Amino acid sequence: MIKLISQILADKLGKSLQVSNNDIAIYTYALEILLGAIFKIVIILAFSAALGIFYTCLVFLSIFFLFRWLGGGVHLDSYWGCVLFGIILVTTMGRISQIKTPLFLLLILFLVTALFSFLVCIIWVPGGTDKKPIGNPLDRKKQKIETLLAWGLWVSVVVICLSHYLFTVSLAAILAVFWSSFFVTPIGYRSIGMIDQLYSNIKGGAEHV
Amino acid sequence: MFKQFKRFAMVNLALVLTMIASTGVSPKSVFIMYEPEIPECLK
Numbered sequence: 001m002i003k004l005i006s007q008i009l010a011d012k013l014g015k016s017l018q019v020s021n022n023d024i025a026i027y028t029y030a031l032e033i034l035l036g037a038i039f040k041i042v043i044i045l046a047f048s049a050a051l052g053i054f055y056t057c058l059v060f061l062s063i064f065f066l067f068r069w070l071g072g073g074v075h076l077d078s079y080w081g082c083v084l085f086g087i088i089l090v091t092t093m094g095r096i097s098q099i100k101t102p103l104f105l106l107l108i109l110f111l112v113t114a115l116f117s118f119l120v121c122i123i124w125v126p127g128g129t130d131k132k133p134i135g136n137p138l139d140r141k142k143q144k145i146e147t148l149l150a151w152g153l154w155v156s157v158v159v160i161c162l163s164h165y166l167f168t169v170s171l172a173a174i175l176a177v178f179w180s181s182f183f184v185t186p187i188g189y190r191s192i193g194m195i196d197q198l199y200s201n202i203k204g205g206a207e208h209v
Numbered sequence: 210m211f212k213q214f215k216r217f218a219m220v221n222l223a224l225v226l227t228m229i230a231s232t233g234v235s236p237k238s239v240f241i242m243y244e245p246e247i248p249e250c251l252k
Contacts, residue, residue, distance in 0.1 A: 003245070010226075013219060013222065013223060013226075016216075016219050017219055017220065017223055019223070022248070022250040023223070023227075025248035025249075025250055025251075026226065026227055026230045026248060026250065026251060027223065027226045027227075027230075028248070029230050029233060029245060029246075029247065029248050029251065030225075030226035030227065030228075030229035030230040030233065031226060032245040033229060033230075033233045033244075033245060034226075034229055036245070075244045079245075129244060131244050131246070131247060132234070132244065132247070
């Protein structure tokens, strides 16, 4: 649906400006990512607001986006699968973040996640995809350094939050980095591949009915 | 006057869309959530 809307809008814009088919393809591509992103953010935040977990979801989503942007990682193939998975992941993590967690448990979670995400940064970041592989060694090195800087910033923010007893924010930030790091690991790629396969099987089955 | 404004708005929209498309194909995509097929002319 988003592809169709983007195509129609890009065609109209292209005809008005009398540009080439290549330019129309570029507009379609841009509209598809723009509308797709806006729709997904709005629907996730609307769900989280309806469930009363807006702020924890916002913290989770912001940190998750930052690390996904810098570190890359696996993507789902279908847009609607991505929307559904995004809603489930963000609202579940937003809800978990609201559970009252003792400080020692938060500290253990923080240390384990910090170590795990640091190793992921060193070994696997940046995580490319089939559509957009990141092969250039200079690009890879640059993204790795930027992700490590973001990691340092995240560690500082979580330490400050924990020292100010902001446990809910801390837990949302810890979970966001855990999941964004997980989606860069080979296990993360395999897991999303399985979810993609499952989603396409369900979709395929539904289409046959 | 309105036609001129409309043309101005469309040219700027096209410019913004071209910028979004170029960030979409860069290694660090700002719009990270959904990866549509990249058009041949941008590969």
